Amino acid sequence: MITSTLLIPVCNESAYRAWICDNVFRCIIMDNRPTSRVNQQFRACDLTTNMLVDILAEIPSDTESAASDTGSESGETDEELQLLLPDESVVEFEEDLNEGVCAESDSVHILSNATTKFSQEYGSNISSNKSSSTEIFGCLFGDDLLDHLVYQTTLYATQKLGGSTVFKPTDINEMKKFLAINLLMSIKKYPSYRDYWSTDPVLHESYISDLMPRNRFSWLLGHIHANDNSQQSKKGEKGFDKLFKIRPLLDYLSKRYTESYKPTEHLAVDESMIRFKGRSSLKQHMPQKPIKHGYKVWVLANETGYVSKFQLYTGKIGQEVEKCIGARVVKHLSSELTGKHHKLYFDNYFTSVPLMLDLKKQGIYACGTVRKGRVGFPKDFENEKNMSRGEFQFRCSGQGIMALIWKDRKQIQFLSNFHNIENMNTAFRKSKDSSCTEILCPDIVKDYNTYMGLVDKSDMVKSLYEIDRKSKKWWHRIFWHFLDVTVVNSCIIYNEHCDNDQKTLKQFRLPVVASLVVAISSSTPNRKRSQI
Structure with a gap:
């Protein structure tokens, strides 16, 4: 019976490099004899390049091997130790796609994936003629969307x-002014929006109060709308959409975000939270997140923090519990990346x-952490208690999937x-004694730590100046959230267009306002209550 032994490198780089030895020495397959001989002669930490050359020199050629099979003096040829070269059969776990199970086989495989180099263009997809912050913001949040908001607000x-x-019906100029005031309030923050119009000279903000009367601002805040309520299907009817009130805005921005920016080589998919503590069937509780109550949004983010695609989680649909929701979300968000060799x-x-x-079949490279006990993940790894810091074990499949624990x-x-x-x-x-220790860290760990935080990077930038507008209407928080995301995305594109004029988010936000x-319009706003 043939058993498999997979070596675990010791915790220093020189020993590991000796273990690799230019990718020639792969693994040891031995018979059922005690392992002491292998451990004494072929431990990874004891190998040097010269030793490996001597070992490989003793490997018989095909003709010599055939001769030894027939003319062995001892008759114990089957018990001799054998070394496998990279192109031979090795320990693998094979996936059964119908059941999603990885089964351990009787051979060991060291993965040597040949990846296609990323060669796609990436970055801004907006014409270089549009170089001002106003023009770039207008490409993502255009006048056609503003016209829609004006019409739906008046209709509501x-x-x-x-x-x-x-x-008094609103118009596009007033809608722009209304949005500008909200964007400015995210920089000049007061406890209540009414304080900007306060008669107390300490609180009074003349710039905002001169733009629009307080009562008119309150009226727009209470009547702004994005869809026709009379067209909404009732719960249980065909076509019912939990996000109906905000659907036109989400569809519009999702399309503009995708069209305006070509994805970078490395991207991340993660959850983002929109703060909300009111009553809504969409609200989620996530105790591990900084924002523990609110709406969950799946986000695809680039290396720059640009949000390319998003999807709001609406919870269970009907009475059926959705299975493999994580896989569905990743496939949806990465649908535009097929065949382009991005790393996700x-x-x-x-x-x-x-x-x-x-x-992998779609030409998308992917990497991620995996939960213990996940179906298909190998279960024969060494116990955690027997491993030291920096040690790792791995298994590889014939389909090019590597499972690693570190x-x-x-x-x-x-x-x-x-x-x-x-x-x-x-x-x-x-x-514990404050001394620094150098440990081995596989590339998979380093890359994951480098690129997994791209969605958090986007959230962090947005949180610097975000519209924190409380409302009893559940969809208002979503509206203001994506207005902030649009400003952040516009700022990222602007900085790529203008290398000599880099701006912070605040410096970009003020010209947009x-x-x-x-x-x-140049007309003076009418302050009479009867027209509000």
Whole structure:
């Protein structure tokens, strides 16, 4: 009976490089004899390049091997130790796609993935003629969307007030002014929006109060709308959409975000939260997130923090519980990346073996952490208690999927469909006595730590100046959130267009506010209550 032994490198780079030895020495397959002989002669930490050359020199050729099979003096040829070269059969776990299970076989495989180099154009897809912050913001949040908001706001006011109350319809100039005031309020923050119009000279903000009367601002805040309520299907009817009230805005921005920016080589899929503490069936509770209550948004983010695609989570549809939701979300968000050899990173909520296989077939490289006990993940790894910091173990499949566990403070599991185990880095960790220790760190760990935080990067930039507008209407928080995301995306594109004029988010936000204000009509706003 043939058993398999997979070597675990010791925790220093020189020993590991000796273990690799230019990718020639792969693994040891031995028979059922005690392992002491192998451990004494072929431990990875004791190998040097010269020793490996001597070992390989003793490997018989095909003709010599055949002769020894027939003319062995001892008759014990089957018990001789054999070394496998890279192109031979090795330990692998084979995926059964119908059941999603990885089965351990009787051979060992060291993954040597050959990835296609990323050669796509990436970055801004907006004409270089549009170089001002106003023009770039207008490409993502255009006048056609503003016209839609104006029409739906007036329609909603008509439906709500009927013919009993006379009101002043809004127009595109007033809508721009309204949005400009909200963007400015995210920089100049007061406890209540009414404080900007306060009669107390300490609180009074003349710039905002001169743009629009307080009562008119309140009226727009209460009547702004994005869809026709009379067209909404009732719950249980065909075509019912939980996001109906905000659907036109989401569809519009999703399309503009995708068209305006070509994805970078490395991208990340992760959850983002929109703060909301009111009553809504869409609200989620995520105790591990900085924002614990609110709406969950799946986000595809680039290396620059640009949000290319997003999808709001609406919860369970009907009475059926959706299975493999993580895989569905990743496939939806990465649908535009097919065949372009992007590298996609996601956490253990999404990662599974079947997903890695599907993405590899579509020409998308992917890497992610994986939860313990996930179906298909090998279960024969060494116990965590027997591993030291910096040690790792791995298994590889014939389809090019690598499963790896790496010990830091605790054991971490990874899956990848493009990483090579030969590529190695080091990391520094502090000991209890404050001394720094250098440990081995596989490329898969380094890349994951580098690129997994792209969605968090986008959230961090947005949080610097975001519209924190409380409302009883559940969809208002979503509206203001994506207005902020649009400003962040526009700022990223602007900085790519203008290398010599880099702007912070605040420096970019102020010209956008100024341009929206300048666009208003020269007529003086009417302050009479009867027309509000």
